[in-house]
Amino acid sequence: MGDVKEVYLDYQSSKPVDPRVIDGMLPYFHERFGNASALHHVGDVATEALDESRRAIADYINADHDEIVFTSGATEANNLALIGYAMKSKRKGNHIIISEVEHISIRNIAKYLERQGFEISRVPVDKYGRVNLRKLERRIRDDTILISVQFANNEIGTIQPVAEIGTLAEERGIAFHSDAVAAEGLVSFDVKRDKIHLMSLSSNDLYGPRGLGVLYMKKRYRVNPILIGGGQERGLRSGTEDIASIIGMKLAIDIMKKEMSTEVKRFEGYRKKLIDTVLAEIPDSYLNGHPTERLASNAHFRFDGVEGEALLLSFKDKGISVSTGSACTSKTLEPSHTLIATGLIHEEAHGSLQLTPGRFNEDEDIDRVLEVLPDVLARIRKMSPIYNPKTR
Ligand code: PMP
Numbered sequence: 601m602g603d604v605k606e607v608y609l610d611y612q613s614s615k616p617v618d619p620r621v622i623d624g625m626l627p628y629f630h631e632r633f634g635n636a637s638a639l640h641h642v643g644d645v646a647t648e649a650l651d652e653s654r655r656a657i658a659d660y661i662n663a664d665h666d667e668i669v670f671t672s673g674a675t676e677a678n679n680l681a682l683i684g685y686a687m688k689s690k691r692k693g694n695h696i697i698i699s700e701v702e703h704i705s706i707r708n709i710a711k712y713l714e715r716q717g718f719e720i721s722r723v724p725v726d727k728y729g730r731v732n733l734r735k736l737e738r739r740i741r742d743d744t745i746l747i748s749v750q751f752a753n754n755e756i757g758t759i760q761p762v763a764e765i766g767t768l769a770e771e772r773g774i775a776f777h778s779d780a781v782a783a784e785g786l787v788s789f790d791v792k793r794d795k796i797h798l799m800s801l802s803s804n805d806l807y808g809p810r811g812l813g814v815l816y817m818k819k820r821y822r823v824n825p826i827l828i829g830g831g832q833e834r835g836l837r838s839g840t841e842d843i844a845s846i847i848g849m850k851l852a853i854d855i856m857k858k859e860m861s862t863e864v865k866r867f868e869g870y871r872k873k874l875i876d877t878v879l880a881e882i883p884d885s886y887l888n889g890h891p892t893e894r895l896a897s898n899a900h901f902r903f904d905g906v907e908g909e910a911l912l913l914s915f916k917d918k919g920i921s922v923s924t925g926s927a928c929t930s931k932t933l934e935p936s937h938t939l940i941a942t943g944l945i946h947e948e949a950h951g952s953l954q955l956t957p958g959r960f961n962e963d964e965d966i967d968r969v970l971e972v973l974p975d976v977l978a979r980i981r982k983m984s985p986i987y988n989p990k991t992r
Contacts, residue, residue: 604918604919605919605964605965605968606919606920606921607919607920607921607961607965607968607969608921608958608960608961608965609920609921609922609955609956609957609961609965609969610921610922610923610954610956611897611956611957611958611959611961612754612755612757612782612897612898612923612954612956613923613956614804614810615804615805615807615958615959616807616960617804617807617808617809617810617848618807618808618851618852618855618959620851620855621807621808621809621848621851621852621855622848624847624848624851625809625844625845625847625848625851626844628649628843628844628847629844632645632646632649632843633646634646634647634843635840636649636650636832636840636841636843637830637832637840646841646843649843649846649847650670650841650843650846651665652847652850653846653847653849653850654668654670656850656853656854657801657814657816657849657850657853658816660789660853660856660857661789661790661791661799661801661816662789662790662791662792662793663791663792663816663818664819666819666834667816667817667818667819668814668815668816668817669814669815669816669817669833669834669836669837670812670813670814670833670837670841670842670846671812671813671814671815671837672811672812672813672839673802673810673811673812673813674703674705674779674781674800674801674802674805674813675705675813676813676837677800677801677802677813677814677815678703678705678706678709678779678800679705679709679826680815680823680825680826680836680837681748681777681798681800681815681817681823682696682706682709682710682713682746682748682777683709683712683713683824683826684823684824684825684826684836685745685746685775685777685798685821685823685824686713686716686718686745686746687823687824688822688823688824689745689746689775690718690745692743692745693741693742693743693744693745694717694718694719694743694745695718695719695720695721695741695743695744695745696710696713696718696719696720696721696744696745696746696747696748697720697721697722697723697736697739697740697744697746697747697748698710698720698721698722698723698747698748698749699722699723699725699731699748699749699750699760700722700723700724700725700937700941701725701729701731701750701753701755701758701937701938701941701942702748702749702750702779703750703754703779703781703782705779706748706750706779707937710722710748721739723735723736723739723749724941725758725941725942726942727942727943728758728889728890728891728893728942729753729756729758729888729889729890729938729941729942730758730760730761730890730893731749731760731761731765733761733764733765733768736749736765736768737768740768740772740774744772744774745774745775746774746775746776746777747765747768747769747774747775747776747777748776748777748778748779749762749765749776749777749778750778750779750780750781750782751778751779751780751781751782751783751787751789751799752780752782752783752786752787752894752895753782753889753938754781754782755900755936755938755939755954756888756889756890756894756898756900756938756939756942756954757782757889757890757894757895757897757898757900757956758889758890758893758894759783759787759890759893759894759895760778762778762794762796763793763794763795766794766795766796766797767795769795769797770795775797775798775821776795776796776797776798777796777797777798777799777800778794778796778798778799778800779799779800780796780799780800780801781800781801781802781805782805782895783895784801784802784805784806785805785806785807785856785860785863786860786864786867786895786896786897787895788860791816791818796816796818797817797818797820797821798815798816798817798818798821798823799815799816800813800814800815800816801813801814801815801816802814803845803848803849803852806849806852806853806856807852807855807856807959808845808848808849808851808852808853809844809845809848809849811842811845812842812845812846812848812849814849815837817836822836823836825837825838827839863959864896867896867897867957867958868896870897870899870957870961870963870966871894871896871897871898871899871957873966873970874899874955874966874969874970875887875899877970878899878901878970878973881974882901882903882973882974882977883989883990884903884904884905884989884990885901885902885903885904886901886902886903887899887900887901887902888900888901888902888939888942888944888952889942897956897957897958898954898955898956899954899955899956900952900953900954900955901952901953901955902939902944902948902949902951902952902953903951903952903953903977903981904951904987904988904989904990905951905980905981905984905986905987905988906951906977906980906981906984906987907950907951907980907984908924908950908951908952908953909924909950910980911924911951911953911976911977911980912924912953914976914979914980915969915972915976918972918976920968920969920972922953922954922955922969923953923954923955923956924936924950924952924953924954935949935950936949936952939952947986955969
């Protein structure tokens with residue numbers, strides 16, 4: 601590849617830790633190594649760091665500090681929310697509603713809960729991937745205990761009507777959980793405004809360290825613990841707290857608070873350029889996801905007669921990292937469940953490309969992708985037995 605710069609446009613699947621976060625974490629690996637459960641001075645230092653981070657996270661989402669529980673990531677936060685709340689509430693009812701476009705972790709937890717005797721309804725989405733509120737309301741029953749709908753989709757970037765879902769849930773006395781991971785750093789959160797009772801977050805999605813997540817849990821919506829042990833996190837999540845990562849998440853939030861508005865504007869510029877150029881210049885190309893209710897950093901396309909994998913590998917040859925869908929399921933040959941839920945057939949869903957710019961991209965990265973894409977597509981289509989150009 602010679603001197604050509606590597607381009608990374610797959611921030612939705614993984615983000616580098618911000619070097620400023622790493623700097624701030626370093627003392628917590630050695631000088632400030634204490635255990636927050638210890639009562640001596642070394643332990644106090646850890647306890648202070650734990651409290652400081654808990655308050656910063658609570659402030660970020662407009663919650664109280666004692667409503668924040670640290671976990672090992674968003675997967676665990678989702679497990680704690682759904683399994684923990686289901687177990688806590690099983691005497692009240694055994695019916696749970698999720699959407700058709702949830703992250704694989706929620707989908708598989710729902711399947712697990714089905715095997716435990718809970719009933720799960722999966723509410724459909726429209727062609728843009730948005731949950732249909734009327735269909736959601738029709739699925740609510742007297743024994744519904746929990747609704748879980750993501751804040752925004754991690755593949756196509758569609759933002760869900762969370763405030764409307766929260767209002768509906770609260771009116772009916774049902775808990776509302778939202779996996780907010782994909783929207784972190786891109787929208788402003790306010791759990792009180794949106795009436796969210798349980799919310800999952802991950803540190804890495806804010807350019808903090810991997811392996812740390814948070815479950816926000818409104819006071820009346822406490823869950824049963826799923827990890828039993830030393831009783832840390834007020835008994836809700838046992839295990840010695842990873843203070844370095846916990847401080848890392850706080851530092852990531854501090855940076856995000858200062859930079860989010862300019863960063864989001866920059867991403868909106870990238871998104872506009874990607875979407876406008878692709879749709880104008882590439883024949884038989886379509887936008888997946890919502891035209892306006894979408895994350896600032898998400899551009900997701902479908903191309904007739906193209907296999908997403910072929911596209912990804914051609915980009916890989918040119919030193920450009922992109923995605924065809926959710927990283928968590930990309931090693932299977934199944935088409936994206938999200939794209940299928942929006943009404944695409946298998947062949948259409950397979951011909952998709954997900955571009956998610958992030959903090960360390962520069963304008964030239966976007967230009968490079970747009971420069972490479974037409975040739976790459978033309979070559980794949982030339983060899984494609986299924987491509988019939990539509991007249992334009
Ligand atoms: N929810 C969403 C929306 C995600 O994109 C991911 C993956 N980044 C997860 C949950 C799971 O996160 P983790 O792998 O950090 O546990």
